[in-house]
Amino acid sequence: MTKTPRAVVVGGGLAGLVAARHLAAAGLEVTLLERRDAVGGRVQTRERDGYRFDRGFQVLFTAYPAVRRELDLESLELCRFDPGATVARPGRRSVLADPLRRPRATPETVTSSEVSTIDKLRLAALWWRLGRTDPEAIFAGEDESIERYLRERGFSERFLENFARPFYGGITLDRSLSTSSRVFEYTFRALATGDIAVPAAGMGAIPRQLAGRVEDAGATIETGVAVESVSSDGGDDGNSSAVSVVAEDRTIDADAVVVATDPPTARALTGVSDVPTDARSCLTQYYGLPGESALGGEKRLLLNAADDEPNHVVPHSAVAPSHAPEGRTLLSATYLGTPAETDEELTETTRQTLESWFPGRPFDGLERLRTDRIEFAQFAQPPGVHDGLPNVRDPAGSVYLAGEYTHWSSIQGAMESGRDAAAAVVRDLSK
Numbered sequence: 001m002t003k004t005p006r007a008v009v010v011g012g013g014l015a016g017l018v019a020a021r022h023l024a025a026a027g028l029e030v031t032l033l034e035r036r037d038a039v040g041g042r043v044q045t046r047e048r049d050g051y052r053f054d055r056g057f058q059v060l061f062t063a064y065p066a067v068r069r070e071l072d073l074e075s076l077e078l079c080r081f082d083p084g085a086t087v088a089r090p091g092r093r094s095v096l097a098d099p100l101r102r103p104r105a106t107p108e109t110v111t112s113s114e115v116s117t118i119d120k121l122r123l124a125a126l127w128w129r130l131g132r133t134d135p136e137a138i139f140a141g142e143d144e145s146i147e148r149y150l151r152e153r154g155f156s157e158r159f160l161e162n163f164a165r166p167f168y169g170g171i172t173l174d175r176s177l178s179t180s181s182r183v184f185e186y187t188f189r190a191l192a193t194g195d196i197a198v199p200a201a202g203m204g205a206i207p208r209q210l211a212g213r214v215e216d217a218g219a220t221i222e223t224g225v226a227v228e229s230v231s232s233d234g235g236d237d238g239n240s241s242a243v244s245v246v247a248e249d250r251t252i253d254a255d256a257v258v259v260a261t262d263p264p265t266a267r268a269l270t271g272v273s274d275v276p277t278d279a280r281s282c283l284t285q286y287y288g289l290p291g292e293s294a295l296g297g298e299k300r301l302l303l304n305a306a307d308d309e310p311n312h313v314v315p316h317s318a319v320a321p322s323h324a325p326e327g328r329t330l331l332s333a334t335y336l337g338t339p340a341e342t343d344e345e346l347t348e349t350t351r352q353t354l355e356s357w358f359p360g361r362p363f364d365g366l367e368r369l370r371t372d373r374i375e376f377a378q379f380a381q382p383p384g385v386h387d388g389l390p391n392v393r394d395p396a397g398s399v400y401l402a403g404e405y406t407h408w409s410s411i412q413g414a415m416e417s418g419r420d421a422a423a424a425v426v427r428d429l430s431k
Helices: 014-025 065-070 103-110 118-129 146-152 158-173 180-192 205-216 265-269 344-357 410-427
Strands: 005-011 029-034 045-047 051-054 076-078 085-089 092-096 196-200 221-224 227-231 243-247 251-254 256-259 279-290 299-303 312-314 328-336 367-379 399-401
Touching: 005 014, 005 251, 014 065, 014 256, 014 410, 029 279, 045 367, 051 279, 051 328, 051 367, 065 410, 085 158, 085 344, 092 158, 092 205, 118 158, 118 180, 146 158, 146 180, 158 180, 158 312, 205 221, 227 265, 243 256, 251 279, 251 410, 256 265, 256 410, 265 367, 279 344, 312 344, 344 367, 344 399, 399 410
Parallel strands: 005 029, 005 256, 029 221, 085 299, 256 399
Antiparallel strands: 045 051, 076 196, 085 092, 227 243, 243 251, 279 328, 279 367, 299 312, 312 328
């Protein structure tokens, strides 16, 4: 009787969950170990007093190919942002939106003085071109910084300062636009062909759905189990298995192990020095306000065109009413990097910023509800970084990598990596 191959997945983030599901679907005996009390990695939602708080500002790009393949989007009850953004500065706000998808926003977009007419035409042309670009070709193409990419295509300094820096500061956590233009092209294409959205139950609904699919496929998920080491020297008898996983309470022998942890842990467990550990950090504060439309029903990101404190404000409950209790507004402000200010000082900065954007509207009732200081929100992605990222097979022996750091820093990269790692395991074990 042929023994069923056994695989262990270390880490229950999106990459690990996708890997575990595909391994189990291929007929392997699969155990997923997650050191936290819940799966999801950085994608978490916490609930308190009728509010739902994601761990930092996160959204789902519905056009990502891996998202469409791995998730049942309909059952997530997605709440969609209006396309585009609101550019805000003291005394005024103006809308930049796609007139084809939101015709009612056309007059505001056309008359906005934050971006010139020629920049709007260039933006529309780029929107059209990237919307028809094969996403698989983007990371095989040339690379440069986002700033250089936009300047080479004729975009003005005003466009960069008023729109590109705050908008892509929110996506790449890099307002300097020094991130790879490949990231710009891929995400801009996703914006042109799909929506940005959040599940009605918060972003944590995504790993919960994936975990359900993992278990439906026959795999086992164990939380609260920290893995101390991974060895490809064989099992206890020296040859009974290809790899051993040492956890806090036991040693598990397996035919293959997929390491799907955060980058620093993955590097430590596998010894693969190409795993990137240079981080982009951010801080997100959540606030409550009395009333259900305290920002006038705004359903777009509010970009700070004047400075970077905060980089942007998000009207969460306008987009997803289920994220706040009845009669309350939930919003957040995201600051890039690692601000030295106290939580109280940042709250006051946000309050003053909102008062400057919405003259005459009181924000004395702004109540800080939560602060997330996220040291490793993304790995840094300067031009050329993706060419040197590790392969899923780079660790020694029957150990594999799954994580966005084998592709690019995004939900798309994480899910695609999990699928690739599972495919590599299945192919290698079938030889």
